Amino acid sequence: MPKTKATDPGSPRAPRSRAVTSPPERPFWQAKALAEMSPVEWESLCDGCGRCCMLKIEDEDTGEVHLTRLSCKLLDLGSCRCKDYPNRHAEVPDCLKLDLAKVQSLAWLPHTCAYRALSEGRDLAWWHPLVSGDPETVHQAGISVREWATPESPAKLRSMERYLIVDWEEMDQV
Numbered sequence: 001m002p003k004t005k006a007t008d009p010g011s012p013r014a015p016r017s018r019a020v021t022s023p024p025e026r027p028f029w030q031a032k033a034l035a036e037m038s039p040v041e042w043e044s045l046c047d048g049c050g051r052c053c054m055l056k057i058e059d060e061d062t063g064e065v066h067l068t069r070l071s072c073k074l075l076d077l078g079s080c081r082c083k084d085y086p087n088r089h090a091e092v093p094d095c096l097k098l099d100l101a102k103v104q105s106l107a108w109l110p111h112t113c114a115y116r117a118l119s120e121g122r123d124l125a126w127w128h129p130l131v132s133g134d135p136e137t138v139h140q141a142g143i144s145v146r147e148w149a150t151p152e153s154p155a156k157l158r159s160m161e162r163y164l165i166v167d168w169e170e171m172d173q174v
């Protein structure tokens with residue numbers, strides 16, 4: 001009968017080599033709070049939907065703000081980006097500079113807006129260019145204003161109510 005040799009349970013064993021893989025790095029919008037983002041990261045969060053560049057009507061009685069289908073004169077309706085973003089305030093003095101406080105307080109900021117989504121603890125959607133890697137997906141998913149916005153004009157401004165977005169709630173739940 002072959003002899004068996006008991007191994008010492010307490011004896012050290014040579015370590016087995018094993019490939020150590022580090023966990024995948026989380027994208028900055030998941031790893032950081034909005035308040036911690038660099039200016040470049042902050043700007044890159046804008047998905048280019050153009051929704052916040054629609055003209056708005058404020059109800060004098062309730063203070064409620066409603067968006068219209070009329071687009072700001074600086075909005076390029078092809079790309080849904082501002083035609084002169086760095087100098088926009090020279091031509092459109094009331095254009096807002098979004099910051100964290102405004103993101104948290106502006107009720108009219110679209111539900112789909114990346115800043116609003118992150119401030120509410122939601123992640124970016126699949127169609128966001130940072131997720132898809134393609135600036136066209138925000139248009140393909142029907143999030144941008146490309147298909148339905150119309151440029152402002154003096155004549156249209158005289159009858160702005162005609163351009164109110166009445167089914168915004170439905171559009172907002174995309």
Ligand code: SF4
Pocket residue numbers: 045046047048049050051052053098110112113114115
């Ligand atoms: S609604 Fe938000 S994501 Fe869309 S253009 Fe405005 S800031 Fe950018």
Ligand code: SF4
Pocket residue numbers: 052053054072073074075076081082083084085088089092095096
């Ligand atoms: S000035 Fe540019 S960023 Fe401001 S509302 Fe008009 S298109 Fe949008």
